[in-house]
Amino acid sequence: MRLSSMKKKCHDSTRKARSFSLRFFRKEAPKNVMQRQEKALEALEARNLLRRLRRVDFASGTSIGLEGRKLISFCANDYLGLAHHPALKAAATQAIGDWGVGAGASRLISGHSRLYEALEAGLAALKGTEAALVFSSGYAANSGALGAIIEKGDLVLADRLNHASLMEACRRSEGHFRIYRHKDIAQLRHLLEKRKKNQVVWIVTDGVFSMDGDCAPLQEILRLADTHEAYIYLDDAHATGVLGPHGGGLADECQLSSPRLIQMGSLSKALGGLGGFVAGSRTLIQYLINKARPFIYSTALPPSILAAGLAALELLEKAPSLREQLWKNRDYFHEKAQALGFDTLGSETPIVPILIGESQKALDFSERLCQAGFFVPAIRPPTVPEGSARLRITFSASHSQVQIEALLKHLEAIARDLQVL
Numbered sequence: 001m002r003l004s005s006m007k008k009k010c011h012d013s014t015r016k017a018r019s020f021s022l023r024f025f026r027k028e029a030p031k032n033v034m035q036r037q038e039k040a041l042e043a044l045e046a047r048n049l050l051r052r053l054r055r056v057d058f059a060s061g062t063s064i065g066l067e068g069r070k071l072i073s074f075c076a077n078d079y080l081g082l083a084h085h086p087a088l089k090a091a092a093t094q095a096i097g098d099w100g101v102g103a104g105a106s107r108l109i110s111g112h113s114r115l116y117e118a119l120e121a122g123l124a125a126l127k128g129t130e131a132a133l134v135f136s137s138g139y140a141a142n143s144g145a146l147g148a149i150i151e152k153g154d155l156v157l158a159d160r161l162n163h164a165s166l167m168e169a170c171r172r173s174e175g176h177f178r179i180y181r182h183k184d185i186a187q188l189r190h191l192l193e194k195r196k197k198n199q200v201v202w203i204v205t206d207g208v209f210s211m212d213g214d215c216a217p218l219q220e221i222l223r224l225a226d227t228h229e230a231y232i233y234l235d236d237a238h239a240t241g242v243l244g245p246h247g248g249g250l251a252d253e254c255q256l257s258s259p260r261l262i263q264m265g266s267l268s269k270a271l272g273g274l275g276g277f278v279a280g281s282r283t284l285i286q287y288l289i290n291k292a293r294p295f296i297y298s299t300a301l302p303p304s305i306l307a308a309g310l311a312a313l314e315l316l317e318k319a320p321s322l323r324e325q326l327w328k329n330r331d332y333f334h335e336k337a338q339a340l341g342f343d344t345l346g347s348e349t350p351i352v353p354i355l356i357g358e359s360q361k362a363l364d365f366s367e368r369l370c371q372a373g374f375f376v377p378a379i380r381p382p383t384v385p386e387g388s389a390r391l392r393i394t395f396s397a398s399h400s401q402v403q404i405e406a407l408l409k410h411l412e413a414i415a416r417d418l419q420v421l
């Protein structure tokens with residue numbers, strides 16, 4: 001409708017506008033772009049870096065139907081098995097009955113259900129902060145919060161292995177962006193010592209690194225932040241619900257709290273649903289409500305997903321056995337994998353990578369595991385550094401010992417075959 005009226009308008013108008021309209025509708029232009037895109041895809045394929053989507057026909061706990069095969073999934077970040085938990089399903093279903101399916105508009109336009117307030121109060125309590133703000137995803141939380149808090153002239157220091165959403169938000173900001181080597185406290189100190197006087201400094205780090213499964217040295221980072229009056233933005237997407245006596249994340253695990261610390265988390269991983277959040281002071285949250293663009297300009301989450309989040313928070317408190325089972329599963333596998341001689345890259349959490357090296361070999365390994373009945377993804381550059389393609393195995397409280405034993409057996413056999421061991 002718009003295009004045709006625009007075309008008509010152009011047609012009736014000056015010659016210049018007419019040539020614009022012709023160029024706009026000429027066939028070659030899209031063809032050129034298509035060729036460019038095809039070339040880019042071919043280049044990815046030549047380097048074994050082409051990604052494709054795979055169809056899942058059913059999912060029930062750790063069992064999934066992937067393109068005609070029934071597999072045991074070792075790739076979800078659903079650490080506590082909450083994505084399929086009856087309490088979350090019941091809460092979500094009830095909320096659909098009570099509130100409907102969609103939220104209708106952004107929270108600043110149409111208000112927010114009281115489920116939001118309850119969920120944010122619960123998340124703030126979990127993180128030990130004054131307040132919290134829920135975004136539509138962890139990605140949106142990082143993009144929105146970092147985009148709002150980093151101002152022109154600030155110094156931004158980020159770990160090299162941070163999640164892409166952090167890196168992108170830092171890079172897009174108007175701050176001076178510097179990357180330090182993975183967990184390298186000496187380099188971080190050096191960068192802090194070189195800061196300009198009165199410059200605001202942000203240290204941005206994953207709590208649990210998503211492709212390596214190791215943890216940030218939070219205590220040392222916090223000490224540095226205190227000495228140099230810097231602020232920390234901690235992405236606890238994989239730590240929330242997993243680490244700490246209350247499942248509060250890395251700060252809970254280390255028994256640390258600080259007014260210099262901003263904690264971000266995801267509701268999409270251990271909490272089994274969808275959404276991201278930022279926890280900190282009341283001032284910070286008020287500021288984000290006013291300044292974080294992905295919060296302001298995006299529709300609120302559906303009530304069902306908020307209710308599921310609330311049910312998940314309740315389970316964190318009431319069912320610590322889920323967390324215990326998760327760690328039991330992870331520790332059992334990790335010990336055996338190490339004994340077999342696999343390089344697990346310093347994993348300390350339910351994310352256990354197995355280093356392969358070449359992308360093609362990692363893909364072959366993953367395919368062989370698939371044929372044997374296991375869904376374990378190969379992770380390749382640019383998600384991980386060149387030459388460090390790997391299998392990424394994630395554990396859940398829902399895995400059984402039999403499933404883990406079977407995985408170990410096949411991992412060993414395939415590794416010997418592909419000369420990884």
Ligand SMILES: *Cc1c(COP(=O)(O)O)cnc(C)c1O
Pocket residue numbers: 137138139140142163165206208210235237238266267268274275276
């Ligand atoms: C998954 C992830 C995110 C994004 O969270 P979503 O809720 O999936 O959008 C952000 N940071 C890290 C470290 C993650 O692993």
